[in-house]
Amino acid sequence: MQVIDRYFEDFAVGEIRRTLGRTVTEADVVLHAGQSGDFFPHHMDERWCVEEAGLGGRIAHGTLIIAIAVGMTAGDVNPQAMSYGYDRIRFIKPVLIGDTITVTAQITEVTDHPRRPELGRVDELVTVTNQRGDTVLSLVHLYVVTKRGSE
Amino acid sequence: MQVIDRYFEDFAVGEIRRTLGRTVTEADVVLHAGQSGDFFPHHMDERWCVEEAGLGGRIAHGTLIIAIAVGMTAGDVNPQAMSYGYDRIRFIKPVLIGDTITVTAQITEVTDHPRRPELGRVDELVTVTNQRGDTVLSLVHLYVVTKRGSE
Amino acid sequence: MQVIDRYFEDFAVGEIRRTLGRTVTEADVVLHAGQSGDFFPHHMDERWCVEEAGLGGRIAHGTLIIAIAVGMTAGDVNPQAMSYGYDRIRFIKPVLIGDTITVTAQITEVTDHPRRPELGRVDELVTVTNQRGDTVLSLVHLYVVTKRGSE
Amino acid sequence: MQVIDRYFEDFAVGEIRRTLGRTVTEADVVLHAGQSGDFFPHHMDERWCVEEAGLGGRIAHGTLIIAIAVGMTAGDVNPQAMSYGYDRIRFIKPVLIGDTITVTAQITEVTDHPRRPELGRVDELVTVTNQRGDTVLSLVHLYVVTKRGSE
Amino acid sequence: MQVIDRYFEDFAVGEIRRTLGRTVTEADVVLHAGQSGDFFPHHMDERWCVEEAGLGGRIAHGTLIIAIAVGMTAGDVNPQAMSYGYDRIRFIKPVLIGDTITVTAQITEVTDHPRRPELGRVDELVTVTNQRGDTVLSLVHLYVVTKRGSE
Amino acid sequence: MQVIDRYFEDFAVGEIRRTLGRTVTEADVVLHAGQSGDFFPHHMDERWCVEEAGLGGRIAHGTLIIAIAVGMTAGDVNPQAMSYGYDRIRFIKPVLIGDTITVTAQITEVTDHPRRPELGRVDELVTVTNQRGDTVLSLVHLYVVTKRGSE
Numbered sequence: 001m002q003v004i005d006r007y008f009e010d011f012a013v014g015e016i017r018r019t020l021g022r023t024v025t026e027a028d029v030v031l032h033a034g035q036s037g038d039f040f041p042h043h044m045d046e047r048w049c050v051e052e053a054g055l056g057g058r059i060a061h062g063t064l065i066i067a068i069a070v071g072m073t074a075g076d077v078n079p080q081a082m083s084y085g086y087d088r089i090r091f092i093k094p095v096l097i098g099d100t101i102t103v104t105a106q107i108t109e110v111t112d113h114p115r116r117p118e119l120g121r122v123d124e125l126v127t128v129t130n131q132r133g134d135t136v137l138s139l140v141h142l143y144v145v146t147k148r149g150s151e
Numbered sequence: 152m153q154v155i156d157r158y159f160e161d162f163a164v165g166e167i168r169r170t171l172g173r174t175v176t177e178a179d180v181v182l183h184a185g186q187s188g189d190f191f192p193h194h195m196d197e198r199w200c201v202e203e204a205g206l207g208g209r210i211a212h213g214t215l216i217i218a219i220a221v222g223m224t225a226g227d228v229n230p231q232a233m234s235y236g237y238d239r240i241r242f243i244k245p246v247l248i249g250d251t252i253t254v255t256a257q258i259t260e261v262t263d264h265p266r267r268p269e270l271g272r273v274d275e276l277v278t279v280t281n282q283r284g285d286t287v288l289s290l291v292h293l294y295v296v297t298k299r300g301s302e
Numbered sequence: 303m304q305v306i307d308r309y310f311e312d313f314a315v316g317e318i319r320r321t322l323g324r325t326v327t328e329a330d331v332v333l334h335a336g337q338s339g340d341f342f343p344h345h346m347d348e349r350w351c352v353e354e355a356g357l358g359g360r361i362a363h364g365t366l367i368i369a370i371a372v373g374m375t376a377g378d379v380n381p382q383a384m385s386y387g388y389d390r391i392r393f394i395k396p397v398l399i400g401d402t403i404t405v406t407a408q409i410t411e412v413t414d415h416p417r418r419p420e421l422g423r424v425d426e427l428v429t430v431t432n433q434r435g436d437t438v439l440s441l442v443h444l445y446v447v448t449k450r451g452s453e
Numbered sequence: 454m455q456v457i458d459r460y461f462e463d464f465a466v467g468e469i470r471r472t473l474g475r476t477v478t479e480a481d482v483v484l485h486a487g488q489s490g491d492f493f494p495h496h497m498d499e500r501w502c503v504e505e506a507g508l509g510g511r512i513a514h515g516t517l518i519i520a521i522a523v524g525m526t527a528g529d530v531n532p533q534a535m536s537y538g539y540d541r542i543r544f545i546k547p548v549l550i551g552d553t554i555t556v557t558a559q560i561t562e563v564t565d566h567p568r569r570p571e572l573g574r575v576d577e578l579v580t581v582t583n584q585r586g587d588t589v590l591s592l593v594h595l596y597v598v599t600k601r602g603s604e
Numbered sequence: 605m606q607v608i609d610r611y612f613e614d615f616a617v618g619e620i621r622r623t624l625g626r627t628v629t630e631a632d633v634v635l636h637a638g639q640s641g642d643f644f645p646h647h648m649d650e651r652w653c654v655e656e657a658g659l660g661g662r663i664a665h666g667t668l669i670i671a672i673a674v675g676m677t678a679g680d681v682n683p684q685a686m687s688y689g690y691d692r693i694r695f696i697k698p699v700l701i702g703d704t705i706t707v708t709a710q711i712t713e714v715t716d717h718p719r720r721p722e723l724g725r726v727d728e729l730v731t732v733t734n735q736r737g738d739t740v741l742s743l744v745h746l747y748v749v750t751k752r753g754s755e
Numbered sequence: 756m757q758v759i760d761r762y763f764e765d766f767a768v769g770e771i772r773r774t775l776g777r778t779v780t781e782a783d784v785v786l787h788a789g790q791s792g793d794f795f796p797h798h799m800d801e802r803w804c805v806e807e808a809g810l811g812g813r814i815a816h817g818t819l820i821i822a823i824a825v826g827m828t829a830g831d832v833n834p835q836a837m838s839y840g841y842d843r844i845r846f847i848k849p850v851l852i853g854d855t856i857t858v859t860a861q862i863t864e865v866t867d868h869p870r871r872p873e874l875g876r877v878d879e880l881v882t883v884t885n886q887r888g889d890t891v892l893s894l895v896h897l898y899v900v901t902k903r904g905s906e
Contacts, residue, residue, distance in 0.1 A: 022643065
């Protein structure tokens with residue numbers, strides 16, 4: 001992890017980065033239940049998931065996959081950018097314990113800030129894929145970024 | 152935690168629920184760094200936060216507050232509803248270690264599903280407030296819910 | 303989790319509630335060893351459990367099952383009740399990693415407090431069952447509850 | 454941690470051992486909430502504890518103190534003894550985050566097993582004390598122990 | 605855990621102690637990634653370990669095995685000894701998730717302190733073995749110990 | 756985290772990198788006690804540390820600081836390098852809960868492998884500094900690195 005200044009002008013639509021993989025473990029799900037307080041049987045009751053719900057096993061919390069996915073794209077610290085939210089988070093397929101996910105992040109839009117001329121907005125589409133190549137989650141990560149020469 | 156069937160017809164715009172409070176602790180932030188892999192100094196370096204970044208202390212990860220807030224609204228299990236995503240997640244103010252947050256969830260929209268007549272869509276606005284009454288995060292939680300008599 | 307006032311008069315012998323299931327995981331046992339400081343081989347050494355002790359696998363700490371069982375019965379917050387202890391905790395069968403437990407809590411006794419007329423005592427029998435229907439742990443949870451009109 | 458055989462005849466009423474101290478931390482309470490699923494405001498909401506409940510701060514879960522206390526007395530592995538339960542667990546005073554506890558364990562009763570002549574029963578009174586010398590929790594730990602020459 | 609004074613004169617070359625076993629779990633590796641911030645695929649990506657790296661599974665962090673091994677040899681508290689470092693830490697074979705390790709600690713050298721006559725130095729060779737008898741890690745633990753009559 | 760091939764020829768004596776800071780928290784120490792099984796009062800008993808041992812507070816486990824320091828220097832994945840151990844680990848000053856550490860890693864030696872001509876050895880001096888600029892820990896991280904054109 002390094003501190004690297006990247007200004008608004010340094011982001012281009014289509015720019016893409018792809019992470020290494022990470023296996024979503026039982027420990028991750030147990031810790032996330034403990035952190036979020038969500039002990040729904042979908043995440044915690046192996047017997048119910050398999051025998052009653054037909055889920056094929058316990059599934060990871062949506063908020064766990066968001067946390068891991070966004071965390072995996074947190075590479076270098078950019079003092080010129082600030083994350084202000086996400087749009088269109090969609091849980092497309094369940095992630096089961098034992099699945100291995102990778103994340104792709106692609107710049108999809110760069111626009112001027114509507115009210116502040118020294119800033120721009122950068123949208124990054126984050127796509128999470130499992131080991132079979134299925135997309136399991138997507139979201140748009142929203143940044144405000146300083147324009148060069150304005151700080 | 153109980154299993155309670157609530158159908159599409161049981162949700163009404165304006166319906167509101169409010170959680171008890173939860174203090175966001177240093178342990179939460181450390182565990183979330185460990186879960187997400189995001190060790191940015193904003194969350195991990197007290198000295199930098201106070202002396203260089205002027206943040207007043209270490210701030211919680213956005214994804215931690217999402218996980219806690221959504222978890223706090225996960226009350227009973229409703230077999231008729233499925234969460235399929237979130238819209239318009241916005242980080243409005245930072246949450247510092249030691250802040251105590253409460254969550255309000257209000258039904259803001261109920262609509263027919265565009266293609267499947269047996270289902271409806273329910274939007275729930277989730278608002279997170281700190282101990283000073285400031286809104287720190289908001290998001291819209293999206294559900295698909297079965298209509299009565301259709302299952 | 304909601305705050306709901308229930309007074310002494312609201313509890314009746316025979317009243318019963320039953321939780322959903324929860325799978326006791328390896329992560330739970332590892333975390334509980336770390337919390338309690340109890341690293342006995344019964345919980346931590348798979349080889350010893352299987353090859354030497356004939357246990358069929360690592361078994362959960364008794365205090366872990368108590369914590370989970372009591373936690374699973376902690377539904378709503380009742381400002382009129384205070385837990386003051388447990389009686390007759392018995393470890394009836396071991397819980398192995400991977401077992402799924404459910405908990406039943408039944409009111410078994412309601413009596414006046416011996417010295418304080420504004421209070422009563424409520425005993426709740428907590429019974430933990432595994433996925434085969436075997437009782438693995440039982441205890442009596444002891445509450446002091448305010449009588450109606452006395453606060 | 455060592456394996457040391459101690460038989461029924463090796464336990465004498467009055468025998469006492471005393472542990473070192475351990476500070477009960479915020480991290481312990483957060484982890485125990487996550488393990489037990491008990492997120493009651495008594496443990497998690499600093500503002501409520503201080504401003505509304507008059508508790509002086511967040512208090513540790515009873516099951517956390519049981520787990521730590523029993524864990525602190527788990528010294529050597531004794532293949533001749535088996536823990537089968539606890540009696541008379543009493544929460545005498547609250548343990549607040551930051552309190553430092555020590556544990557005393559004293560043999561209070563040794564008796565023949567009512568039905569199995571090769572076994573005896575040993576009761577150990579476990580007393581937990583805070584840094585001010587107040588007793589905060591007590592319980593009786595129940596063991597079945599093999600008699601010498603009977604295995 | 606007890607406090608037991610052992611002076612320099614009480615350590616003899618060749619003295620050996622051997623711990624019980626401990627299974628290195630997936631939860632240990634996940635927690636250690638979270639603690640160290642090291643999310644290398646060798647530890648976190650099951651698919652990559654098996655299909656690309658030919659490792660046979662995820663391997664434990666070296667620093668995890670050091671922490672467990674040294675922790676397993678931390679028996680009683682000796683106020684007369686202070687650990688000042690380790691020499692020659694060598695990762696000899698990988699430890700995979702599910703392996704069970706035991707630790708042997710042998711005094712290999714006792715010498716006077718070069719500058720302080722009231723102290724001596726004790727070297728302890730710590731050897732970690734897996735369930736197949738392979739040595740997986742070794743290190744020399746370095747202590748400074750008070751001589752009798754000098755404190 | 757990216758995969759970047761760096762060969763033996765790419766390392767030069769004197770090359771240096773410096774991490775951002777990380778505050779060592781109470782949660783880190785509690786989690787490390789739980790992971791290592793080392794519950795010595797130096798790490799766990801605030802009262803003893805301050806009132807009896809004169810340590811000024813609880814101090815972090817040496818193995819925790821090793822794990823964090825090595826983890827902080829684990830930047831990109833280099834398939835051409837393999838860590839085979841550490842030399843001369845020295846605990847120079849205690850790290851107290853709340854201290855903020857940074858890590859410097861400097862290449863101090865590059866040599867041919869004594870027996871395998873296709874490999875070289877790279878030594879990296881890892882130095883951990885607290886917020887007052889004191890060196891608290893140092894170690895030499897040992898790598899074997901492939902020479903260019905030999906794989």
